[in-house]
Amino acid sequence: MSQQFNASPVRLAALTLLSLMALPQLSHATNGYFSHGYGVKSQAAAGVGIALPQDGLTAATNPAGTAFTGNRLDVGVNLFNPSRGAEIKGNQAGLDGNYSGDGRDLFLIPEFGYTRQLNEQLSVGIAVFGNGGMNTTYDKSPFSAFGVQGKTVMNLEQLFISPSAAWKVTPDHVVGAALNIAHQRFSIRGIEPFQGASSSPNDVSNRGTDSSTNVGVRLGWIGQILPEWRLGATWSSKIDGKFDKYKGLFAEQGGFDIPANYGLGVAWQPSKAWTIGLDYQLIQLSDVKAVGNPVSKLTVEGNLLGSPDGGGFGWKDVTVYKLGVIHELNSAWTLRAGVSHATQPIPSSETFFNILAPGVVQNHLTAGFTWKADQHSEWSAHYSHGFSKTVNGHGSVPGSFGYGDANVHLKENIVGMAYGWKF
Numbered sequence: 001m002s003q004q005f006n007a008s009p010v011r012l013a014a015l016t017l018l019s020l021m022a023l024p025q026l027s028h029a030t031n032g033y034f035s036h037g038y039g040v041k042s043q044a045a046a047g048v049g050i051a052l053p054q055d056g057l058t059a060a061t062n063p064a065g066t067a068f069t070g071n072r073l074d075v076g077v078n079l080f081n082p083s084r085g086a087e088i089k090g091n092q093a094g095l096d097g098n099y100s101g102d103g104r105d106l107f108l109i110p111e112f113g114y115t116r117q118l119n120e121q122l123s124v125g126i127a128v129f130g131n132g133g134m135n136t137t138y139d140k141s142p143f144s145a146f147g148v149q150g151k152t153v154m155n156l157e158q159l160f161i162s163p164s165a166a167w168k169v170t171p172d173h174v175v176g177a178a179l180n181i182a183h184q185r186f187s188i189r190g191i192e193p194f195q196g197a198s199s200s201p202n203d204v205s206n207r208g209t210d211s212s213t214n215v216g217v218r219l220g221w222i223g224q225i226l227p228e229w230r231l232g233a234t235w236s237s238k239i240d241g242k243f244d245k246y247k248g249l250f251a252e253q254g255g256f257d258i259p260a261n262y263g264l265g266v267a268w269q270p271s272k273a274w275t276i277g278l279d280y281q282l283i284q285l286s287d288v289k290a291v292g293n294p295v296s297k298l299t300v301e302g303n304l305l306g307s308p309d310g311g312g313f314g315w316k317d318v319t320v321y322k323l324g325v326i327h328e329l330n331s332a333w334t335l336r337a338g339v340s341h342a343t344q345p346i347p348s349s350e351t352f353f354n355i356l357a358p359g360v361v362q363n364h365l366t367a368g369f370t371w372k373a374d375q376h377s378e379w380s381a382h383y384s385h386g387f388s389k390t391v392n393g394h395g396s397v398p399g400s401f402g403y404g405d406a407n408v409h410l411k412e413n414i415v416g417m418a419y420g421w422k423f
Helices: 003-022 040-044 063-067 192-197 295-299
Strands: 072-089 097-100 107-117 122-138 152-170 173-189 210-226 229-236 261-271 274-283 318-328 333-342 363-372 377-391 405-422
Touching: 040 072, 040 333, 040 363, 040 377, 040 405, 063 122, 063 152, 063 173, 063 210, 063 229, 072 122, 072 377
Parallel strands: none
Antiparallel strands: 072 097, 072 107, 072 405, 107 122, 122 152, 152 173, 173 210, 210 229, 229 261, 261 274, 274 318, 318 333, 333 363, 363 377, 377 405
């Protein structure tokens, strides 16, 4: 292969990476507030990928997969369409009503992956992707009865840049590591009523956009146990985060860490044309005080919003099960489908605060395909549907807000397309 052809993907990779870094990474809740998968091929198979690397985004799931994808460049984009909102009833302070959080309902989420095999043992890569996030835009504020004028808008965005390396320890076993360079952005307005429950009332709402950047690590292993069976494991560390402008909202004076998570995967190829993948993932949301502390913490003296052990969203850990099926129809077409199920992070007692972040979707159904245009180029697409889920509150509105219950709901649709270049 000519030197000129080899240089082309490198230049394109650099330009694409710079372009993606300049774009806002807009995403929304799927599994908790993590994406259900990374890379269009994986997303088409319900996010399966721990033991089943398919493209240059593999390091986002398991860095050991960098050794299995060869020399390739993948550039993709997802169009995200969530529908979220809340209902408050039985409230004595005038909050009752149905509230739509769909003031903004379309989000564009780009992604980029590049892998290269340096020699028989060592491969390297880089993945750029939206790890997760949350947005609610209430044109009619659920807190208008308490004097909020205009909209209530909350936006959380997480961009990951993950350089990776994978080492083939033996012909059948690969270990990998990736840096997770995480950039978070957060803003919220229209929640002034919560200032009375804060340790720093002036740092709760309407403070503009704040950002935080820090680094963690993801480790992984993939082993070919039998000719038709492959196993994988991965672990990602907690990543520190802090929003100083909102030190009166989040526990630990604005702390907002990205939780540790780990997973196990298996891939079975009963024939050349069929592959079945199964992943298990645990996202340790409860270890992040801003997310995991219940709102009932506010009733304990000294645990105001923003305090070292202040109240939060009350989320529990999320366990995710993913099943994906891949069928190579012929030399040009590959079909994918999958289903996933996640446990519910939001208890019924915590729904009031989670009007701002109704990450309640549990079940996804996905499908997609890859078309190989020639020996170097391919196009992939997917459609993912997050089924509508409502969590009904049970004594969830605190007495200071007039008692009653808040019911929160979310459903979502995602369409994605990616171009892959093998070289």
